[in-house]
Amino acid sequence: xxxxxxxxxxxxxxxxxxxxxxxxxxxxxxxxxxxxxxxxxxxxxxxxxxxxxxxxxxxxxxxxxxxxxxxxxxxxxxxxxxxxxxxxxxxxxxxxxxxxxxxxxxxxxxxxxxxxxxxxxxxxxxxxxxxxxxxxxxxxxxxxxxxxxxxxxxxxxxxxxxxxxxxxxxxxxxxxxxxxxxxxxxxxxxxxxxxxxxxxxxxxxxxxxxxxxxxxxxxxxxxxxxxxxxxxxxxxxxxxxxxxxxxxxxxxxxxxxxxxxxxxxxxxxxxxxxxxxxxxxxxxxxxxxxxxxxxxxxxxxxxxxxxxxxxxxxxxxxxxxxxxxxxxxxxxxxxxxxxxxxxxxxxxxxxxxxxxxxxxxxxxxxxxxxxxxxxxxxxxxxxxxxxxxxxxxxxxxxxxxxxxxxxxxxxxx
Numbered sequence: 001x002x003x004x005x006x007x008x009x010x011x012x013x014x015x016x017x018x019x020x021x022x023x024x025x026x027x028x029x030x031x032x033x034x035x036x037x038x039x040x041x042x043x044x045x046x047x048x049x050x051x052x053x054x055x056x057x058x059x060x061x062x063x064x065x066x067x068x069x070x071x072x073x074x075x076x077x078x079x080x081x082x083x084x085x086x087x088x089x090x091x092x093x094x095x096x097x098x099x100x101x102x103x104x105x106x107x108x109x110x111x112x113x114x115x116x117x118x119x120x121x122x123x124x125x126x127x128x129x130x131x132x133x134x135x136x137x138x139x140x141x142x143x144x145x146x147x148x149x150x151x152x153x154x155x156x157x158x159x160x161x162x163x164x165x166x167x168x169x170x171x172x173x174x175x176x177x178x179x180x181x182x183x184x185x186x187x188x189x190x191x192x193x194x195x196x197x198x199x200x201x202x203x204x205x206x207x208x209x210x211x212x213x214x215x216x217x218x219x220x221x222x223x224x225x226x227x228x229x230x231x232x233x234x235x236x237x238x239x240x241x242x243x244x245x246x247x248x249x250x251x252x253x254x255x256x257x258x259x260x261x262x263x264x265x266x267x268x269x270x271x272x273x274x275x276x277x278x279x280x281x282x283x284x285x286x287x288x289x290x291x292x293x294x295x296x297x298x299x300x301x302x303x304x305x306x307x308x309x310x311x312x313x314x315x316x317x318x319x320x321x322x323x324x325x326x327x328x329x330x331x332x333x334x335x336x337x338x339x340x341x342x343x344x345x346x347x348x349x350x351x352x353x354x355x356x357x358x359x360x361x362x363x364x365x366x367x368x369x370x371x372x373x374x375x376x377x378x379x380x381x382x383x384x385x386x387x388x389x390x391x392x393x394x395x396x397x398x399x400x401x402x403x404x405x406x407x408x409x410x411x412x413x
Contacts, residue, residue, distance in 0.1 A: 010039035016283035092116035138308035171311035198322035205294030232304035241271035242357035293323035321381035326373035
């Protein structure tokens, strides 16, 4: 089967950021499929119509230069979305594929996906990573009524035309069904646990700790990911300040970049914890993250307090589980429910910091509680979110639509 896999922000393990598409594509190649990823070089100096091609673990990757970063304004991002949609549509249509597999965000990935599918008369499968345009509307990023109608129309078009839809969380599936899509047309395949990468020996974490003079054998709370507006990582700086009053030895490490990185730094400095118990690093390649997870006592996934964001399926959640580490989030939703039901760690209160700090310190200083959460994390990752199992489900969906069979919706949650 020849698959055209459209993802504007494709990353390899040598790059910082999500590698879901890489890991899925790599497994599809290992199972004998010919996979062509159409993506962008986000770090290029400027836009270009010239395509570059590379081979990544057998994946045929087509790169076009379309600069993009978390620092861009909403209008700049929209321009980048449109540039990639235009260029990738022509490229994808030329690949003579058997199926188009397009993954959002942005929602504009639908345009090249549908164009290529219609031109080649092949099926289109759509993966929803975030509920767009729900999120930008809820956050006030899209206010113009006409633009909202256009975004809604594009969303409806994607759902109508897709042979099958993959949602990254059960809450996303519910949101899609509420838009009039039959439940049997939507599968839930979340972000996943890469045990090949993250199930490292304890020696990796111990070595990391020895390299950091500020860490030693103290408890470590980590956040590895983007510091954008929706992430609200200032929360962790404020929490670190409250924890410092109770237990100055507890350490916090934030690794990443983004539009709000300087705001996080400024918050930590204002609260008097920067480089005392709160430390910040620039982004690191994905292949370096397992050592940080291994060294952590608790991994975190954060977002601002907005119900529209509670459907998220953040990579850092599954990386933490794959590393066998306790998990904390500061929002409600399906991940919070999973933490409570399976004893994976802590659900932070997004508003009440002093009480949250007290609960966190008690947890970090309770070896038995940590041991139970570590065991639950490993078990949950293996049972529900192992990458190979989830990749098999995606493969079966693609095979079924190519063969014209009725797709059986699956739910990994």
